[in-house]
Amino acid sequence: TYVVTENCIACKYMDCVEVCPVDCFYEGENTLVIHPDECIDCGVCEPECPAEAISPDTDPDMDRWVEFNRKYSEIW
Ligand code: SF4
Numbered sequence: 001t002y003v004v005t006e007n008c009i010a011c012k013y014m015d016c017v018e019v020c021p022v023d024c025f026y027e028g029e030n031t032l033v034i035h036p037d038e039c040i041d042c043g044v045c046e047p048e049c050p051a052e053a054i055s056p057d058t059d060p061d062m063d064r065w066v067e068f069n070r071k072y073s074e075i076w
Helices: 013-021 063-075
Strands: 002-004 024-028 033-034 054-056
Touching: 002 013, 002 033, 013 024, 033 063
Parallel strands: none
Antiparallel strands: 002 054, 024 033
16 A cells, blocks of 8 residues: 655645546645555556655555555545
């Protein structure tokens, strides 16, 4: 699963949303999140993000972002 991290905050690009084959981005007021159960781990969005805000959840120190993406993808 991929996660959206803090560089996404206030970013206005939506390139990632356009390329995601399963439409698993959810939009809040200031950021996007990825629904962890819907993401198919294809990796297409990561290089498309101009803010470099998308990372695999296996990267170090991702725990709070994993939690953040899960929580808000269910609310938004
Ligand atoms: Fe969508 Fe693929 Fe990115 Fe997951 S890794 S959010 S499925 S584009």
